[in-house]
Amino acid sequence: MRISLEAKYLIGGSALLAAVPMLEVARENVSFLIWYDFWITLLVLVGIETLLISILTLLFPNRLSIAAAVTLAIWLSAYHEDLVGPFQGSAANGLGSSGLLVFPLGLLVAVTLMPRDLVARAIGAFGLALFALAVVQLFLAKDFTRFLQPAIDPTTMIDRNPLPKLAKANGRLPDIIYIVPDRYGSSGVQDRAFDHANSAFIGALRQRGFAVAEDARANYLKTHYSLASSMNMQYLEPLLQSLNGKTSRAQPLYSLIQDNLVAARLKQMGYRYIHVPTWWDGTKPSAHADLIVNFWPESFGGEFGLAILRRSAFYLMVVSSIYPIDPCDAFKQQLAYLEDVGGDDRPTFVFAHILAPHSPILVDGEGGCIEPLDYPARPPGITWEGYQGGYGGVVDYINKRFLEIFDRQKANNPNPLIFVLQADEGPFPKELRERLAGRGAIGDGTGGSDFDWRKASDAQLATKFGILNALYLGDPDGTQPLEDVPNTLTPVNNWRVIFSRLEGRTYPLQPDRHFIFPTEKEPYNSIDITERLNDIPR
Numbered sequence: 445m446r447i448s449l450e451a452k453y454l455i456g457g458s459a460l461l462a463a464v465p466m467l468e469v470a471r472e473n474v475s476f477l478i479w480y481d482f483w484i485t486l487l488v489l490v491g492i493e494t495l496l497i498s499i500l501t502l503l504f505p506n507r508l509s510i511a512a513a514v515t516l517a518i519w520l521s522a523y524h525e526d527l528v529g530p531f532q533g534s535a536a537n538g539l540g541s542s543g544l545l546v547f548p549l550g551l552l553v554a555v556t557l558m559p560r561d562l563v564a565r566a567i568g569a570f571g572l573a574l575f576a577l578a579v580v581q582l583f584l585a586k587d588f589t590r591f592l593q594p595a596i597d598p599t600t601m602i603d604r605n606p607l608p609k610l611a612k613a614n615g616r617l618p619d620i621i622y623i624v625p626d627r628y629g630s631s632g633v634q635d636r637a638f639d640h641a642n643s644a645f646i647g648a649l650r651q652r653g654f655a656v657a658e659d660a661r662a663n664y665l666k667t668h669y670s671l672a673s674s675m676n677m678q679y680l681e682p683l684l685q686s687l688n689g690k691t692s693r694a695q696p697l698y699s700l701i702q703d704n705l706v707a708a709r710l711k712q713m714g715y716r717y718i719h720v721p722t723w724w725d726g727t728k729p730s731a732h733a734d735l736i737v738n739f740w741p742e743s744f745g746g747e748f749g750l751a752i753l754r755r756s757a758f759y760l761m762v763v764s765s766i767y768p769i770d771p772c773d774a775f776k777q778q779l780a781y782l783e784d785v786g787g788d789d790r791p792t793f794v795f796a797h798i799l800a801p802h803s804p805i806l807v808d809g810e811g812g813c814i815e816p817l818d819y820p821a822r823p824p825g826i827t828w829e830g831y832q833g834g835y836g837g838v839v840d841y842i843n844k845r846f847l848e849i850f851d852r853q854k855a856n857n858p859n860p861l862i863f864v865l866q867a868d869e870g871p872f873p874k875e876l877r878e879r880l881a882g883r884g885a886i887g888d889g890t891g892g893s894d895f896d897w898r899k900a901s902d903a904q905l906a907t908k909f910g911i912l913n914a915l916y917l918g919d920p921d922g923t924q925p926l927e928d929v930p931n932t933l934t935p936v937n938n939w940r941v942i943f944s945r946l947e948g949r950t951y952p953l954q955p956d957r958h959f960i961f962p963t964e965k966e967p968y969n970s971i972d973i974t975e976r977l978n979d980i981p982r
Contacts, residue, residue, distance in 0.1 A: 457564075457567035
Protein backbone atom coordinates (compact mmCIF):
# COMPACT_ATOMS: atom_id res chain seq x y z
CA MET A 445 0.00 0.00 0.00
CA ARG A 446 1.37 3.40 -1.01
CA ILE A 447 1.70 5.84 1.89
CA SER A 448 0.76 9.41 1.09
CA LEU A 449 3.08 12.33 1.62
CA GLU A 450 0.69 13.60 4.30
CA ALA A 451 0.98 10.32 6.19
CA LYS A 452 4.79 10.40 5.93
CA TYR A 453 4.87 13.85 7.51
CA LEU A 454 2.63 12.71 10.34
CA ILE A 455 4.43 9.44 11.00
CA GLY A 456 7.91 10.95 10.76
CA GLY A 457 7.08 14.02 12.81
CA SER A 458 5.37 12.11 15.58
CA ALA A 459 8.20 9.55 15.77
CA LEU A 460 10.77 12.32 16.13
CA LEU A 461 8.66 14.08 18.76
CA ALA A 462 8.35 10.83 20.73
CA ALA A 463 12.14 10.72 20.99
CA VAL A 464 12.50 14.26 22.35
CA PRO A 465 11.60 13.55 26.03
CA MET A 466 14.00 10.59 26.11
CA LEU A 467 16.82 12.70 24.72
CA GLU A 468 16.20 15.39 27.31
CA VAL A 469 16.18 12.91 30.20
CA ALA A 470 19.40 11.42 28.82
CA ARG A 471 20.97 14.89 28.63
CA GLU A 472 20.21 15.62 32.29
CA ASN A 473 21.61 12.26 33.44
CA VAL A 474 24.65 11.53 31.28
CA SER A 475 26.68 10.43 34.30
CA PHE A 476 24.25 7.59 35.04
CA LEU A 477 23.49 6.62 31.46
CA ILE A 478 24.57 3.32 29.90
CA TRP A 479 25.06 3.46 26.13
CA TYR A 480 23.22 0.22 25.35
CA ASP A 481 20.28 1.09 27.61
CA PHE A 482 19.91 4.48 25.94
CA TRP A 483 19.83 3.19 22.38
CA ILE A 484 17.60 0.19 22.97
CA THR A 485 15.07 2.35 24.85
CA LEU A 486 15.09 5.00 22.14
CA LEU A 487 14.68 2.52 19.30
CA VAL A 488 12.00 0.41 20.97
CA LEU A 489 9.75 3.22 22.14
CA VAL A 490 10.15 5.30 18.98
CA GLY A 491 9.46 2.16 16.98
CA ILE A 492 6.26 1.57 18.96
CA GLU A 493 5.19 5.16 18.33
CA THR A 494 5.84 4.82 14.60
CA LEU A 495 3.92 1.55 14.42
CA LEU A 496 0.98 2.99 16.33
CA ILE A 497 0.70 6.04 14.06
CA SER A 498 1.09 3.82 10.98
CA ILE A 499 -1.78 1.59 12.09
CA LEU A 500 -3.95 4.65 12.67
CA THR A 501 -3.05 5.83 9.19
CA LEU A 502 -4.39 2.63 7.68
CA LEU A 503 -7.47 2.36 9.87
CA PHE A 504 -8.58 5.97 9.77
CA PRO A 505 -7.37 7.51 6.50
CA ASN A 506 -10.09 10.16 6.47
CA ARG A 507 -9.40 11.24 10.03
CA LEU A 508 -5.67 10.72 9.94
CA SER A 509 -4.79 14.20 11.15
CA ILE A 510 -7.05 13.99 14.19
CA ALA A 511 -5.95 10.46 15.14
CA ALA A 512 -2.28 11.34 14.76
CA ALA A 513 -2.63 14.61 16.66
CA VAL A 514 -4.38 13.04 19.66
CA THR A 515 -1.98 10.11 19.83
CA LEU A 516 1.00 12.40 19.48
CA ALA A 517 -0.31 14.71 22.19
CA ILE A 518 -0.54 11.82 24.65
CA TRP A 519 3.00 10.75 23.87
CA LEU A 520 4.32 14.27 24.23
CA SER A 521 2.56 14.92 27.51
CA ALA A 522 3.04 11.67 29.37
CA TYR A 523 6.43 12.36 30.97
CA HIS A 524 6.18 13.64 34.53
CA GLU A 525 8.71 14.89 37.03
CA ASP A 526 8.78 11.82 39.27
CA LEU A 527 11.08 9.65 37.17
CA VAL A 528 12.27 6.52 39.00
CA GLY A 529 15.79 5.43 39.81
CA PRO A 530 18.72 7.81 39.60
CA PHE A 531 17.28 9.46 36.50
CA GLN A 532 16.21 12.94 37.48
CA GLY A 533 14.78 15.99 35.78
CA SER A 534 11.84 18.28 35.45
CA ALA A 535 9.03 17.42 33.02
CA ALA A 536 11.15 16.54 30.04
CA ASN A 537 9.04 18.18 27.37
CA GLY A 538 7.96 21.18 29.39
CA LEU A 539 4.29 20.25 29.26
CA GLY A 540 3.84 18.46 32.58
CA SER A 541 0.65 16.71 33.58
CA SER A 542 -1.54 19.67 32.58
CA GLY A 543 -0.45 19.12 29.00
CA LEU A 544 -2.39 15.86 28.97
CA LEU A 545 -5.52 17.96 28.63
CA VAL A 546 -4.48 21.31 27.14
CA PHE A 547 -2.20 20.15 24.32
CA PRO A 548 -4.57 17.55 22.78
CA LEU A 549 -7.41 20.06 22.78
CA GLY A 550 -5.24 22.63 21.06
CA LEU A 551 -4.26 20.17 18.36
CA LEU A 552 -7.85 19.12 17.82
CA VAL A 553 -8.85 22.75 17.34
CA ALA A 554 -6.00 23.20 14.85
CA VAL A 555 -7.04 20.07 12.94
CA THR A 556 -10.62 21.32 12.77
CA LEU A 557 -9.71 24.77 11.47
CA MET A 558 -6.75 23.95 9.22
CA PRO A 559 -6.37 21.72 6.14
CA ARG A 560 -5.13 18.21 6.89
CA ASP A 561 -2.05 18.51 4.71
CA LEU A 562 -1.03 21.73 6.46
CA VAL A 563 -1.39 20.07 9.88
CA ALA A 564 0.67 17.11 8.69
CA ARG A 565 3.45 19.35 7.39
CA ALA A 566 3.40 21.39 10.60
CA ILE A 567 3.75 18.26 12.77
CA GLY A 568 6.57 16.99 10.56
CA ALA A 569 8.46 20.28 10.74
CA PHE A 570 7.78 20.69 14.47
CA GLY A 571 9.04 17.18 15.17
CA LEU A 572 12.20 17.65 13.13
CA ALA A 573 12.98 20.99 14.75
CA LEU A 574 12.53 19.77 18.35
CA PHE A 575 14.40 16.53 17.67
CA ALA A 576 17.35 18.39 16.17
CA LEU A 577 17.42 20.79 19.11
CA ALA A 578 17.33 17.92 21.62
CA VAL A 579 20.16 16.11 19.81
CA VAL A 580 22.33 19.23 19.79
CA GLN A 581 21.69 19.81 23.49
CA LEU A 582 22.57 16.19 24.27
CA PHE A 583 25.85 16.44 22.36
CA LEU A 584 26.69 19.66 24.19
CA ALA A 585 25.96 18.16 27.61
CA LYS A 586 28.80 18.03 30.10
CA ASP A 587 30.58 14.67 30.04
CA PHE A 588 28.84 13.55 26.83
CA THR A 589 32.12 12.91 25.01
CA ARG A 590 33.23 10.66 27.86
CA PHE A 591 29.90 8.90 27.65
CA LEU A 592 30.88 7.87 24.11
CA GLN A 593 34.24 6.54 25.25
CA PRO A 594 34.71 2.82 26.01
CA ALA A 595 33.89 1.71 29.55
CA ILE A 596 36.65 2.39 32.06
CA ASP A 597 38.36 -0.67 33.55
CA PRO A 598 38.63 0.10 37.27
CA THR A 599 40.43 -3.13 38.19
CA THR A 600 43.81 -1.58 37.35
CA MET A 601 43.18 1.19 39.89
CA ILE A 602 42.57 -0.93 42.99
CA ASP A 603 44.50 -3.58 44.90
CA ARG A 604 43.53 -6.89 43.30
CA ASN A 605 44.92 -8.84 46.27
CA PRO A 606 43.82 -7.11 49.47
CA LEU A 607 44.08 -10.40 51.36
CA PRO A 608 46.84 -13.02 51.20
CA LYS A 609 46.50 -16.09 49.02
CA LEU A 610 43.41 -18.08 49.87
CA ALA A 611 43.88 -20.38 52.82
CA LYS A 612 42.18 -23.70 53.33
CA ALA A 613 38.74 -23.30 54.86
CA ASN A 614 38.46 -23.85 58.58
CA GLY A 615 36.01 -26.73 58.91
CA ARG A 616 32.66 -27.06 57.17
CA LEU A 617 31.78 -23.98 55.15
CA PRO A 618 28.64 -22.17 56.29
CA ASP A 619 25.96 -20.66 54.10
CA ILE A 620 26.37 -16.87 53.99
CA ILE A 621 23.38 -14.53 53.72
CA TYR A 622 24.54 -10.96 53.22
CA ILE A 623 21.70 -8.41 53.23
CA VAL A 624 22.17 -4.72 52.43
CA PRO A 625 19.12 -2.71 53.65
CA ASP A 626 19.58 0.57 51.82
CA ARG A 627 19.70 3.72 54.00
CA TYR A 628 19.07 1.89 57.25
CA GLY A 629 20.24 4.36 59.88
CA SER A 630 21.88 3.43 63.16
CA SER A 631 19.84 3.42 66.36
CA GLY A 632 21.22 6.86 67.26
CA VAL A 633 20.28 8.27 63.86
CA GLN A 634 16.78 6.84 64.04
CA ASP A 635 16.26 8.24 67.52
CA ARG A 636 17.47 11.75 66.66
CA ALA A 637 16.27 12.18 63.08
CA PHE A 638 13.10 10.07 63.02
CA ASP A 639 12.00 9.88 66.65
CA HIS A 640 12.03 6.10 66.29
CA ALA A 641 13.33 3.70 68.93
CA ASN A 642 15.18 0.73 67.49
CA SER A 643 16.68 -0.68 70.66
CA ALA A 644 14.28 -3.64 70.86
CA PHE A 645 15.45 -4.90 67.47
CA ILE A 646 19.12 -4.49 68.38
CA GLY A 647 18.44 -6.41 71.59
CA ALA A 648 16.72 -9.18 69.63
CA LEU A 649 19.76 -9.46 67.36
CA ARG A 650 22.12 -9.68 70.32
CA GLN A 651 19.95 -12.36 71.95
CA ARG A 652 20.33 -14.42 68.77
CA GLY A 653 24.11 -14.15 68.86
CA PHE A 654 24.69 -11.21 66.51
CA ALA A 655 27.67 -8.95 67.01
CA VAL A 656 26.16 -5.49 66.51
CA ALA A 657 28.51 -2.61 65.73
CA GLU A 658 26.10 -0.11 67.21
CA ASP A 659 28.38 2.87 66.56
CA ALA A 660 29.11 1.89 62.96
CA ARG A 661 29.28 4.51 60.25
CA ALA A 662 29.42 4.23 56.48
CA ASN A 663 32.72 4.73 54.75
CA TYR A 664 31.13 6.72 51.91
CA LEU A 665 28.08 8.86 51.19
CA LYS A 666 26.43 6.82 48.46
CA THR A 667 25.63 3.21 47.58
CA HIS A 668 27.92 2.79 44.58
CA TYR A 669 30.95 4.00 46.55
CA SER A 670 30.03 2.03 49.66
CA LEU A 671 29.40 -1.33 48.00
CA ALA A 672 32.40 -0.98 45.68
CA SER A 673 34.52 -0.49 48.79
CA SER A 674 32.99 -3.12 51.09
CA MET A 675 32.77 -5.84 48.40
CA ASN A 676 36.43 -5.29 47.51
CA MET A 677 37.61 -4.96 51.14
CA GLN A 678 39.50 -1.70 50.60
CA TYR A 679 39.19 2.05 50.30
CA LEU A 680 38.75 3.51 46.83
CA GLU A 681 41.08 6.49 47.03
CA PRO A 682 43.57 5.34 44.33
CA LEU A 683 40.67 4.85 41.92
CA LEU A 684 38.94 8.10 42.89
CA GLN A 685 42.15 10.11 42.53
CA SER A 686 42.82 8.59 39.11
CA LEU A 687 39.35 9.50 37.85
CA ASN A 688 38.98 12.90 39.50
CA GLY A 689 38.49 15.55 36.83
CA LYS A 690 38.40 12.95 34.05
CA THR A 691 34.84 11.68 34.29
CA SER A 692 31.68 11.98 36.36
CA ARG A 693 30.21 8.67 35.22
CA ALA A 694 29.28 6.08 37.82
CA GLN A 695 30.22 3.15 35.56
CA PRO A 696 33.64 2.39 37.12
CA LEU A 697 32.08 1.98 40.57
CA TYR A 698 29.21 -0.07 39.18
CA SER A 699 31.80 -2.36 37.57
CA LEU A 700 33.58 -2.91 40.88
CA ILE A 701 30.28 -3.95 42.49
CA GLN A 702 29.35 -6.32 39.70
CA ASP A 703 32.82 -7.91 39.46
CA ASN A 704 33.99 -7.77 43.06
CA LEU A 705 36.82 -9.54 44.89
CA VAL A 706 34.60 -10.96 47.65
CA ALA A 707 32.47 -12.93 45.21
CA ALA A 708 35.55 -14.10 43.32
CA ARG A 709 37.21 -15.35 46.52
CA LEU A 710 34.07 -17.15 47.68
CA LYS A 711 33.76 -18.84 44.30
CA GLN A 712 37.34 -20.04 44.66
CA MET A 713 36.38 -21.56 48.00
CA GLY A 714 33.61 -23.55 46.31
CA TYR A 715 30.58 -21.37 47.02
CA ARG A 716 27.49 -21.21 44.88
CA TYR A 717 26.54 -17.56 44.49
CA ILE A 718 22.89 -16.44 44.41
CA HIS A 719 22.41 -12.76 43.61
CA VAL A 720 19.16 -11.07 44.72
CA PRO A 721 19.24 -7.50 43.35
CA THR A 722 16.79 -4.63 42.78
CA TRP A 723 16.03 -2.53 39.71
CA TRP A 724 19.20 -0.46 40.33
CA ASP A 725 21.84 -0.94 37.62
CA GLY A 726 24.65 -1.01 40.17
CA THR A 727 23.60 -4.32 41.71
CA LYS A 728 21.26 -5.74 39.06
CA PRO A 729 23.91 -7.69 37.08
CA SER A 730 26.72 -9.81 38.50
CA ALA A 731 29.85 -11.19 36.87
CA HIS A 732 30.12 -14.12 39.31
CA ALA A 733 26.59 -15.17 40.24
CA ASP A 734 25.45 -18.71 39.47
CA LEU A 735 21.87 -17.54 39.76
CA ILE A 736 20.31 -14.05 39.65
CA VAL A 737 16.86 -13.88 41.26
CA ASN A 738 15.32 -10.49 40.52
CA PHE A 739 11.73 -9.90 41.57
CA TRP A 740 11.76 -6.33 40.32
CA PRO A 741 10.38 -5.56 36.87
CA GLU A 742 12.83 -6.08 34.05
CA SER A 743 13.19 -3.56 31.24
CA PHE A 744 14.58 -3.81 27.75
CA GLY A 745 16.69 -0.71 28.46
CA GLY A 746 17.81 -1.32 32.02
CA GLU A 747 17.24 1.38 34.60
CA PHE A 748 16.90 4.11 31.98
CA GLY A 749 14.36 2.09 30.02
CA LEU A 750 12.35 1.34 33.16
CA ALA A 751 12.30 5.02 34.15
CA ILE A 752 11.11 6.07 30.70
CA LEU A 753 8.66 3.20 30.28
CA ARG A 754 6.90 3.83 33.56
CA ARG A 755 6.30 7.45 32.60
CA SER A 756 5.34 6.91 28.96
CA ALA A 757 1.86 6.91 27.52
CA PHE A 758 2.46 3.45 26.11
CA TYR A 759 2.92 2.07 29.61
CA LEU A 760 -0.01 4.03 31.00
CA MET A 761 -2.31 2.84 28.21
CA VAL A 762 -1.11 -0.69 27.48
CA VAL A 763 1.74 -2.19 29.50
CA SER A 764 0.26 -1.58 32.95
CA SER A 765 -2.78 -3.68 32.05
CA ILE A 766 -0.84 -6.73 30.86
CA TYR A 767 2.42 -6.40 32.84
CA PRO A 768 1.78 -4.53 36.07
CA ILE A 769 4.84 -3.15 37.82
CA ASP A 770 4.21 -3.44 41.55
CA PRO A 771 7.29 -2.42 43.56
CA CYS A 772 5.60 -3.31 46.86
CA ASP A 773 4.91 -6.85 45.73
CA ALA A 774 8.45 -7.21 44.37
CA PHE A 775 9.87 -6.00 47.68
CA LYS A 776 7.85 -8.55 49.68
CA GLN A 777 8.72 -11.41 47.32
CA GLN A 778 12.39 -10.54 47.67
CA LEU A 779 12.20 -10.90 51.45
CA ALA A 780 10.15 -14.10 51.25
CA TYR A 781 12.73 -15.70 48.97
CA LEU A 782 15.45 -15.27 51.58
CA GLU A 783 13.63 -17.47 54.11
CA ASP A 784 14.45 -20.76 52.40
CA VAL A 785 17.42 -20.04 50.16
CA GLY A 786 20.52 -22.22 50.69
CA GLY A 787 20.71 -25.48 52.60
CA ASP A 788 22.30 -27.48 49.75
CA ASP A 789 25.31 -29.76 49.84
CA ARG A 790 27.37 -27.02 48.20
CA PRO A 791 27.82 -23.95 50.44
CA THR A 792 25.73 -20.99 49.30
CA PHE A 793 26.50 -17.28 49.32
CA VAL A 794 23.49 -14.97 48.98
CA PHE A 795 23.86 -11.26 48.32
CA ALA A 796 20.59 -9.32 48.66
CA HIS A 797 20.21 -5.58 48.10
CA ILE A 798 16.99 -4.41 49.81
CA LEU A 799 15.52 -1.02 48.88
CA ALA A 800 14.19 -0.31 52.35
CA PRO A 801 14.03 1.90 54.28
CA HIS A 802 15.26 3.69 51.14
CA SER A 803 12.48 5.89 49.80
CA PRO A 804 9.94 5.76 48.40
CA ILE A 805 8.53 3.92 51.39
CA LEU A 806 6.14 1.24 50.17
CA VAL A 807 4.79 -0.48 53.30
CA ASP A 808 3.54 0.38 56.76
CA GLY A 809 4.66 -1.20 60.02
CA GLU A 810 2.45 -4.25 59.44
CA GLY A 811 3.65 -4.79 55.89
CA GLY A 812 0.56 -3.39 54.21
CA CYS A 813 1.23 -1.72 50.86
CA ILE A 814 0.69 2.04 51.03
CA GLU A 815 0.84 5.00 48.68
CA PRO A 816 4.59 5.63 48.23
CA LEU A 817 6.08 8.12 50.68
CA ASP A 818 8.98 10.29 49.56
CA TYR A 819 9.29 13.57 51.47
CA PRO A 820 8.74 16.26 50.31
CA ALA A 821 7.53 15.04 46.91
CA ARG A 822 5.03 12.22 47.44
CA PRO A 823 2.17 12.24 48.13
CA PRO A 824 1.46 15.94 47.60
CA GLY A 825 1.35 17.77 50.91
CA ILE A 826 3.29 15.15 52.88
CA THR A 827 4.79 16.57 56.09
CA TRP A 828 8.13 15.71 57.62
CA GLU A 829 6.29 14.20 60.59
CA GLY A 830 4.34 11.99 58.21
CA TYR A 831 7.55 10.82 56.56
CA GLN A 832 9.19 10.19 59.94
CA GLY A 833 6.29 7.90 60.83
CA GLY A 834 6.60 6.15 57.49
CA TYR A 835 10.34 5.59 57.95
CA GLY A 836 9.80 4.16 61.41
CA GLY A 837 7.00 1.97 60.07
CA VAL A 838 9.02 0.39 57.28
CA VAL A 839 11.93 -0.15 59.69
CA ASP A 840 9.60 -1.96 62.08
CA TYR A 841 8.37 -4.16 59.24
CA ILE A 842 11.78 -5.13 57.87
CA ASN A 843 13.08 -5.67 61.40
CA LYS A 844 10.33 -8.22 61.90
CA ARG A 845 11.04 -9.86 58.56
CA PHE A 846 14.81 -9.97 59.13
CA LEU A 847 14.31 -11.79 62.43
CA GLU A 848 11.82 -14.18 60.80
CA ILE A 849 14.25 -14.89 57.96
CA PHE A 850 17.12 -15.53 60.36
CA ASP A 851 15.03 -17.73 62.67
CA ARG A 852 13.74 -19.80 59.76
CA GLN A 853 17.24 -20.22 58.36
CA LYS A 854 18.57 -21.33 61.74
CA ALA A 855 15.73 -23.77 62.23
CA ASN A 856 15.57 -25.30 58.74
CA ASN A 857 18.97 -24.87 57.13
CA PRO A 858 21.14 -27.94 57.85
CA ASN A 859 24.32 -25.96 57.18
CA PRO A 860 26.16 -23.62 59.55
CA LEU A 861 25.20 -20.01 58.98
CA ILE A 862 26.76 -16.56 58.65
CA PHE A 863 24.15 -13.82 58.48
CA VAL A 864 24.94 -10.14 57.91
CA LEU A 865 22.75 -7.02 57.98
CA GLN A 866 24.86 -4.13 56.67
CA ALA A 867 23.50 -0.81 55.45
CA ASP A 868 25.41 0.98 52.71
CA GLU A 869 24.62 4.54 53.82
CA GLY A 870 22.45 6.39 56.26
CA PRO A 871 19.25 8.29 55.41
CA PHE A 872 19.11 11.80 54.04
CA PRO A 873 18.22 14.33 56.75
CA LYS A 874 15.20 16.61 56.43
CA GLU A 875 16.98 19.75 55.22
CA LEU A 876 18.87 17.91 52.49
CA ARG A 877 15.79 16.06 51.29
CA GLU A 878 14.10 19.43 50.83
CA ARG A 879 17.15 20.77 49.02
CA LEU A 880 17.55 17.70 46.83
CA ALA A 881 13.90 17.66 45.85
CA GLY A 882 14.46 20.37 43.28
CA ARG A 883 15.61 18.05 40.50
CA GLY A 884 12.91 15.42 40.58
CA ALA A 885 12.54 12.09 42.38
CA ILE A 886 14.72 12.39 45.44
CA GLY A 887 14.24 8.74 46.31
CA ASP A 888 17.79 8.08 45.16
CA GLY A 889 19.09 11.36 46.50
CA THR A 890 21.17 12.09 43.41
CA GLY A 891 19.54 15.42 42.70
CA GLY A 892 20.66 18.80 43.97
CA SER A 893 24.05 18.81 42.29
CA ASP A 894 24.77 22.26 43.71
CA PHE A 895 24.81 21.07 47.33
CA ASP A 896 28.32 21.12 48.78
CA TRP A 897 28.84 18.33 51.31
CA ARG A 898 31.76 20.26 52.80
CA LYS A 899 29.15 22.70 54.13
CA ALA A 900 26.95 20.03 55.67
CA SER A 901 26.30 20.49 59.38
CA ASP A 902 27.53 18.04 61.99
CA ALA A 903 24.00 16.76 62.50
CA GLN A 904 23.54 16.22 58.76
CA LEU A 905 26.77 14.27 58.44
CA ALA A 906 25.99 12.19 61.51
CA THR A 907 22.61 11.25 60.02
CA LYS A 908 24.02 10.43 56.58
CA PHE A 909 26.84 8.24 57.89
CA GLY A 910 25.25 6.40 60.82
CA ILE A 911 24.27 2.86 59.73
CA LEU A 912 23.16 -0.57 60.88
CA ASN A 913 25.96 -3.15 60.87
CA ALA A 914 25.23 -6.51 62.50
CA LEU A 915 27.00 -9.83 61.91
CA TYR A 916 26.07 -13.32 63.02
CA LEU A 917 29.34 -15.13 62.50
CA GLY A 918 28.36 -18.53 63.89
CA ASP A 919 31.26 -21.03 64.10
CA PRO A 920 31.79 -23.24 61.01
CA ASP A 921 31.44 -26.42 63.07
CA GLY A 922 28.74 -24.97 65.32
CA THR A 923 30.57 -25.68 68.59
CA GLN A 924 32.44 -22.48 69.48
CA PRO A 925 30.96 -19.34 71.05
CA LEU A 926 30.53 -16.25 68.93
CA GLU A 927 33.35 -13.73 69.04
CA ASP A 928 32.57 -10.02 69.14
CA VAL A 929 33.57 -7.33 66.66
CA PRO A 930 34.55 -3.68 67.20
CA ASN A 931 31.62 -1.46 68.09
CA THR A 932 32.60 0.93 65.30
CA LEU A 933 33.18 -1.73 62.61
CA THR A 934 32.74 -0.12 59.19
CA PRO A 935 31.64 -1.97 56.02
CA VAL A 936 35.11 -1.95 54.47
CA ASN A 937 36.13 -4.44 57.18
CA ASN A 938 33.11 -6.73 57.25
CA TRP A 939 34.51 -9.25 54.80
CA ARG A 940 37.91 -9.21 56.46
CA VAL A 941 36.12 -10.36 59.63
CA ILE A 942 34.13 -12.97 57.69
CA PHE A 943 37.12 -14.39 55.82
CA SER A 944 39.06 -14.54 59.11
CA ARG A 945 36.26 -16.73 60.43
CA LEU A 946 36.04 -18.89 57.31
CA GLU A 947 39.78 -19.46 56.97
CA GLY A 948 40.68 -19.72 60.65
CA ARG A 949 43.17 -16.88 60.70
CA THR A 950 43.07 -13.21 61.61
CA TYR A 951 43.19 -10.64 58.87
CA PRO A 952 44.12 -7.10 59.99
CA LEU A 953 41.33 -4.53 59.83
CA GLN A 954 41.61 -1.29 57.95
CA PRO A 955 41.37 1.88 60.05
CA ASP A 956 37.86 3.31 60.06
CA ARG A 957 37.77 6.19 57.56
CA HIS A 958 34.97 8.27 56.08
CA PHE A 959 34.81 10.24 52.85
CA ILE A 960 32.60 12.75 51.08
CA PHE A 961 32.69 14.42 47.66
CA PRO A 962 32.05 18.18 47.31
CA THR A 963 29.11 18.07 44.89
CA GLU A 964 27.55 15.75 42.33
CA LYS A 965 29.61 17.61 39.72
CA GLU A 966 32.82 16.33 41.34
CA PRO A 967 31.95 12.74 42.29
CA TYR A 968 35.57 11.56 42.31
CA ASN A 969 36.98 14.43 44.35
CA SER A 970 37.26 12.41 47.55
CA ILE A 971 37.62 14.30 50.83
CA ASP A 972 38.55 12.56 54.08
CA ILE A 973 36.30 13.76 56.94
CA THR A 974 37.30 11.08 59.45
CA GLU A 975 38.62 13.46 62.09
CA ARG A 976 35.61 15.73 61.84
CA LEU A 977 33.16 12.83 61.96
CA ASN A 978 34.91 11.26 64.96
CA ASP A 979 34.28 14.48 66.91
CA ILE A 980 30.53 14.29 66.25
CA PRO A 981 28.41 12.30 68.75
CA ARG A 982 27.15 9.04 67.34
